[in-house]
Amino acid sequence: MTARTADLPHIVDAADFSASWVLDELFPRAEIMRQVHALGDSRLLTGRRMFGLFFQPSTRTRVSFESATTSLGGTFSAIEIGADAQDDEPLEDRVRVLCSYGYDFLLIRHHEEGAMRRASAASSVPVINAGDGDGQHPTQALLDAYTIHREIGRLRDFEVALVGDLTYERSVNSLAELLAKLPDVRLRFVSPSTLRIRPAIRERLTAARADFDELEDLSAVAATADVVYLTRAHSERMAMAQRFDPAGLRYGVDDELLAKMKPSAIVLHPLPRGAELPLGIEADPRVACFRQAENGVYVRMALLTLLLQAREPNSRLTRLEVRA
Amino acid sequence: MTARTADLPHIVDAADFSASWVLDELFPRAEIMRQVHALGDSRLLTGRRMFGLFFQPSTRTRVSFESATTSLGGTFSAIEIGADAQDDEPLEDRVRVLCSYGYDFLLIRHHEEGAMRRASAASSVPVINAGDGDGQHPTQALLDAYTIHREIGRLRDFEVALVGDLTYERSVNSLAELLAKLPDVRLRFVSPSTLRIRPAIRERLTAARADFDELEDLSAVAATADVVYLTRAHSERMAMAQRFDPAGLRYGVDDELLAKMKPSAIVLHPLPRGAELPLGIEADPRVACFRQAENGVYVRMALLTLLLQAREPNSRLTRLEVRA
Amino acid sequence: MTARTADLPHIVDAADFSASWVLDELFPRAEIMRQVHALGDSRLLTGRRMFGLFFQPSTRTRVSFESATTSLGGTFSAIEIGADAQDDEPLEDRVRVLCSYGYDFLLIRHHEEGAMRRASAASSVPVINAGDGDGQHPTQALLDAYTIHREIGRLRDFEVALVGDLTYERSVNSLAELLAKLPDVRLRFVSPSTLRIRPAIRERLTAARADFDELEDLSAVAATADVVYLTRAHSERMAMAQRFDPAGLRYGVDDELLAKMKPSAIVLHPLPRGAELPLGIEADPRVACFRQAENGVYVRMALLTLLLQAREPNSRLTRLEVRA
Numbered sequence: 011m012t013a014r015t016a017d018l019p020h021i022v023d024a025a026d027f028s029a030s031w032v033l034d035e036l037f038p039r040a041e042i043m044r045q046v047h048a049l050g051d052s053r054l055l056t057g058r059r060m061f062g063l064f065f066q067p068s069t070r071t072r073v074s075f076e077s078a079t080t081s082l083g084g085t086f087s088a089i090e091i092g093a094d095a096q097d098d099e100p101l102e103d104r105v106r107v108l109c110s111y112g113y114d115f116l117l118i119r120h121h122e123e124g125a126m127r128r129a130s131a132a133s134s135v136p137v138i139n140a141g142d143g144d145g146q147h148p149t150q151a152l153l154d155a156y157t158i159h160r161e162i163g164r165l166r167d168f169e170v171a172l173v174g175d176l177t178y179e180r181s182v183n184s185l186a187e188l189l190a191k192l193p194d195v196r197l198r199f200v201s202p203s204t205l206r207i208r209p210a211i212r213e214r215l216t217a218a219r220a221d222f223d224e225l226e227d228l229s230a231v232a233a234t235a236d237v238v239y240l241t242r243a244h245s246e247r248m249a250m251a252q253r254f255d256p257a258g259l260r261y262g263v264d265d266e267l268l269a270k271m272k273p274s275a276i277v278l279h280p281l282p283r284g285a286e287l288p289l290g291i292e293a294d295p296r297v298a299c300f301r302q303a304e305n306g307v308y309v310r311m312a313l314l315t316l317l318l319q320a321r322e323p324n325s326r327l328t329r330l331e332v333r334a
Numbered sequence: 335m336t337a338r339t340a341d342l343p344h345i346v347d348a349a350d351f352s353a354s355w356v357l358d359e360l361f362p363r364a365e366i367m368r369q370v371h372a373l374g375d376s377r378l379l380t381g382r383r384m385f386g387l388f389f390q391p392s393t394r395t396r397v398s399f400e401s402a403t404t405s406l407g408g409t410f411s412a413i414e415i416g417a418d419a420q421d422d423e424p425l426e427d428r429v430r431v432l433c434s435y436g437y438d439f440l441l442i443r444h445h446e447e448g449a450m451r452r453a454s455a456a457s458s459v460p461v462i463n464a465g466d467g468d469g470q471h472p473t474q475a476l477l478d479a480y481t482i483h484r485e486i487g488r489l490r491d492f493e494v495a496l497v498g499d500l501t502y503e504r505s506v507n508s509l510a511e512l513l514a515k516l517p518d519v520r521l522r523f524v525s526p527s528t529l530r531i532r533p534a535i536r537e538r539l540t541a542a543r544a545d546f547d548e549l550e551d552l553s554a555v556a557a558t559a560d561v562v563y564l565t566r567a568h569s570e571r572m573a574m575a576q577r578f579d580p581a582g583l584r585y586g587v588d589d590e591l592l593a594k595m596k597p598s599a600i601v602l603h604p605l606p607r608g609a610e611l612p613l614g615i616e617a618d619p620r621v622a623c624f625r626q627a628e629n630g631v632y633v634r635m636a637l638l639t640l641l642l643q644a645r646e647p648n649s650r651l652t653r654l655e656v657r658a
Numbered sequence: 659m660t661a662r663t664a665d666l667p668h669i670v671d672a673a674d675f676s677a678s679w680v681l682d683e684l685f686p687r688a689e690i691m692r693q694v695h696a697l698g699d700s701r702l703l704t705g706r707r708m709f710g711l712f713f714q715p716s717t718r719t720r721v722s723f724e725s726a727t728t729s730l731g732g733t734f735s736a737i738e739i740g741a742d743a744q745d746d747e748p749l750e751d752r753v754r755v756l757c758s759y760g761y762d763f764l765l766i767r768h769h770e771e772g773a774m775r776r777a778s779a780a781s782s783v784p785v786i787n788a789g790d791g792d793g794q795h796p797t798q799a800l801l802d803a804y805t806i807h808r809e810i811g812r813l814r815d816f817e818v819a820l821v822g823d824l825t826y827e828r829s830v831n832s833l834a835e836l837l838a839k840l841p842d843v844r845l846r847f848v849s850p851s852t853l854r855i856r857p858a859i860r861e862r863l864t865a866a867r868a869d870f871d872e873l874e875d876l877s878a879v880a881a882t883a884d885v886v887y888l889t890r891a892h893s894e895r896m897a898m899a900q901r902f903d904p905a906g907l908r909y910g911v912d913d914e915l916l917a918k919m920k921p922s923a924i925v926l927h928p929l930p931r932g933a934e935l936p937l938g939i940e941a942d943p944r945v946a947c948f949r950q951a952e953n954g955v956y957v958r959m960a961l962l963t964l965l966l967q968a969r970e971p972n973s974r975l976t977r978l979e980v981r982a
Contacts, residue, residue, distance in 0.1 A: 051381025057699025375705025606747035
């Protein structure tokens with residue numbers, strides 16, 4: 011676990027983040043980035059270049075990082091490596107070559123868990139995990155946590171329902187691990203019995219003495235949850251699991267469920283949405299998923315500037331520390 | 335109809351353009367952009383970012399906008415959304431997320447007529463239609479009209495032959511509607527009988543009291559036309575329609591047809607060309623299709639700066655108004 | 659043959675490069691670019707734009723040029739033209755349109771030998787060959803030669819083994835032609851008998867009075883070669899040719915072969931590697947393939963600035979001539 015960005019050369023696994031790093035380094039920086047973004051035309055990353063290496067397609071994560079980089083004056087380029095070309099070259103060689111080309115950050119999405127550790131071992135610049143297999147998506151966890159913090163005003167002492175396909179939805183893995191480090195957080199995993207959280211996550215949570223339980227119906231926690239974190243319910247796997255509940259309402263929200271929720275609670279969703287978050291329901295201000303998407307840009311801007319600053323302690327980025 | 339850019343938040347339909355906006359706002363700005371482009375390294379859009387969302391592939395329109403944006407110092411990025419991913423997410427959600435990421439312009443090409451109205455309703459920044467279905471391609475119409483204006487010295491009192499697949503060629507739909515607003519323009523639609531202009535266009539032209547007729551052979555108007563606007567003749571549809579005229583000369587130009595044309599007339603083509611504009615014929619200076627392509631960059635630079643200026647009335651772009 | 663960049667409007671064929679241009683113009687400039695790159699955030703190409711037109715896929719060459727361009731402050735954009743769209747439009751039209759859009763450099767990869775001459779004839783800006791069919795890859799030859807020069811301290815008086823599929827590996831064609839122009843270079847072509855250098859290359863080398871021979875086993879020259887230039891051995895063609903030598907060691911290196919090599923010799927490889935350069939063998943400092951990849955960026959930065967300077971003799975780039 012890492013208290014300072016200086017000890018965090020790569021962003022690979024949410025398990026590497028400490029609560030103090032998240033709360034004291036990242037989030038305040040994200041608030042600054044919100045202002046920097048609003049002012050427009052920042053030059054904080056001018057001359058800096060991010061390269062994306064996508065072994066699996068990505069649009070949202072890729073575009074969010076692209077926006078974060080270019081809004082700070084940096085450049086972003088990327089390639090997708092199709093299934094037919096993935097074995098053409100060892101991942102380590104690809105990383106070494108990109109480092110030798112002088113890129114400042116590597117953003118990698120890969121279909122194998124563990125690929126990120128190999129990539130980061132071969133890299134002379136920060137590697138950022140944009141999703142590895144069904145494992146981790148650590149920057150999604152950071153933006154989710156940031157959104158909770160901003161929306162409910164604290165990142166402790168709350169109840170969160172994590173809902174849907176908990177076996178394969180990597181956002182949830184990373185977020186659960188991160189939230190388990192925070193005081194007085196109650197994790198409630200709501201999924202079909204065939205799509206429960208993985209044993210490895212359950213063990214890690216138990217080891218961390220996290221307060222969690224597992225349920226099969228979202229309505230059971232609607233009245234008490236401060237945060238309802240939905241995931242896409244109309245995957246093939248969810249369709250299979252829900253054969254007898256085609257509407258999927260037990261893993262989504264509708265007006266009835268929103269009526270049971272606290273006025274101060276929020277609904278999050280990593281998007282794209284499916285039937286679990288019906289069109290138009292975002293009119294309820296508690297549905298925060300578009301603010302969550304926006305926050306992703308600020309959190310990623312914060313992350314990039316912190317990573318760079320940790321490598322270049324004399325850069326002008328350090329001036330961002332002086333805050334009113 | 336819009337007289338001023340301030341009343342034109344999105345560029346969706348050529349029907350929204352007034353003659354005065356085209357002649358008094360857009361074209362003079364395009365002339366300035368021609369100079370700005372020649373000088374190189376403009377910073378007028380530094381820090382501004384355009385995002386392209388392509389539900390249908392595009393190379394020419396996309397690259398033309400990319401060039402317009404980057405030549406003004408802005409950045410351009412885009413994604414193509416393949417047929418398999420088009421139903422993954424509502425168009426409105428995609429637009430909302432891109433707005434929340436802070437992009438300044440959205441360029442959208444979509445396979446459904448009407449998609450642009452939905453996209454622009456969901457957008458907090460200008461949406462530009464890069465072609466919707468078989469419907470509209472309004473910026474193509476603007477660059478076509480600009481080219482006519484520049485090449486023949488006026489945008490009134492001329493005869494234009496619009497030639498080819500008039501049912502499905504969206505450039506022609508948008509251009510005909512725009513030209514119909516101008517005084518003393520005679521529109522001559524030349525097409526196989528199976529590929530005539532659509533009833534909806536015919537009705538709009540009649541309502542606008544446009545002077546137009548429909549023919550089946552380009553040679554009938556060669557001697558009188560001031561502008562011959564060709565479209566690609568070797569589409570499958572054209573091949574079907576022309577079964578008995580495989581050379582396709584009735585919908586294209588060759589040396590013989592050029593010989594019949596006025597010395598002051600011009601031949602336009604949105605490119606890419608087919609058999610209707612034979613290789614080498616561009617040696618005739620009346621064939622203006624490459625100047626037309628070039629003009630597209632200036633018109634789009636003009637459009638972007640006008641849209642931005644309308645949103646930010648105090649920006650330095652307003653200084654461009656002071657012209658010698 | 660070209661002694662000065664001013665006489666080299668396009669980069670099409672290694673046969674166009676003179677030894678003096680390579681040694682006296684390009685390589686010193688590449689050394690400067692190494693420094694420029696290390697300093698970061700150069701503005702030498704700010705406002706300049708390269709466009710890539712890829713009729714065949716490329717990752718390494720494309721990304722290397724992208725890095726070269728963006729590290730100098732320029733912008734890079736590109737399209738891939740799939741097999742289904744390649745006949746949509748004459749190459750010359752594509753080039754003319756891109757020139758009219760104002761791009762400063764065109765980078766083209768094409769599947770037909772000779773396409774580059776057609777493209778450069780139609781272009782008003784420098785065309786750079788990023789590989790044409792099985793023919794030429796001239797900038798790869800430049801970076802290879804630069805790496806030899808840097809690694810062994812001279813570009814004359816050495817023995818080089820060019821190894822593998824010499825019929826179809828275009829890097830080797832270009833490099834052999836370039837090296838044949840230099841004094842006291844001994845070229846040793848090592849390949850299966852079915853994959854020998856092409857007759858046309860053999861004739862050109864003979865005409866240039868080059869010192870060369872052809873062999874079938876790399877171990878025969880291991881002890882004398884100063885440079886071992888490997889190419890990918892596990893292509894289908896190589897697999898066919900090596901039916902009776904599945905390990906492919908006669909066209910690759912292993913610890914045993916490295917032990918036979920001179921301490922001062924180097925192993926080059928254009929990457930991606932196959933079985934001919936086993937994983938881990940890069941621990942031997944004589945394996946220079948990642949330094950070679952890095953050098954590609956500096957050589958391409960040098961090339962771009964020289965091409966631009968030749969067109970704009972009064973640009974500030976000329977100040978780069980003043981060297982300590």
